[in-house]
Amino acid sequence: MTRLTGRALRLTVFVGENDTVHHRPLYAEIVHRAHAAGLAGASVFRGIEGFGASSRVHTSRLLSLSEDLPVAVVVVDTEDRVRAFLPQLDELVTEGLVTLDACEVIRYTGRGESGTSDTKGKKWL
Template sequence: MTASSGRALRLTVVVGENDTWRHRPLYSEIVHRAHAAGLAGASVFRGIEGFGASSLIHTARLLSLGEDLPVAVVIVDTAPRVRAFLPQLGELVTDGLVTVDECEVIRYAGPGDRPGTPDTDGEKSP
């Protein structure tokens, strides 16, 4: 995102922890592709319990079923950038849930965006 606040889309992809893409965790492939596409950021959250289309409940409380917990990859960026990324998900996500929601970004800033901290050139920002 170029602006520090404003209207955006939140893309959420829910897959299984054990889902893979070419021997790599699927959630990791999604994050790396989002990074390569120049999206503002991506975070992965591991669920402790859930069920999906299979109706099988996965939970961290039972040893035998705690092996394939749900994970959610959340990406927030401008609508055009998120929509441009969606075709890549069509290739990757065969089982899971993909949602897009409108949201409002209140603050989006990195360490160099705080007043009085060095920016990427080593200069202090005002």
Template sequence: MTLEGPARRLTVAVGENDTWHGMPLYTEIVHRAHAAGLAGASVFRGIEGFGASNHIHTTRILSLSEDLPVAVVVVDVAEKVEPFAAEIAPLVHEGLITLADVEVVRYVGRGAGDRGGGAA
């Protein structure tokens, strides 16, 4: 797949313990993005944060939280990302969904091109 130039970034911020049919919600979103043929999805685990509930979640030892924030980030062309955002919106009971315009500078998979280890 080739992806370069103007694109759309979907970010879904949820709690690590949020689930969908017994599976972590972030996993469900990634699997749906894969099935939808989107360019890629990544999950990032936060070390501290708060959201609409105004409760701070943190990894600090004195106030350990088992529900840390996670962000699922998906980037592809707007024509694919926007319908996907609408598809997953009903899955997010607590959290945040955002869309932003981005510019893809480089999108290369494994085994495609130089891995950057050689001399210039």
């Protein structure tokens, strides 16, 4: 398991929910490649409304349903690992926004590790 504390880099990739690569959702491909590259973790967040470079507003509101809502893929790891992953993003992301932000990791633990909860929500140290 990857250990991660202190200074890190947050990579955020904003794409459309319907964007695909090789008949697979782009966000899923990014997550799977990040996992294969050994990055510390990745999460996908689905937006309820937004617009990008095309200036077209996409929304989940009932009166104007969109089938292409905004999606953000967030990856946090050391600067070296994140920057080494960027060439794969260049290959995958043809439309969207990719940002990098410095951040500080305070806690990074998985289930069954010190200071986390068990499957019933009980906390141990």
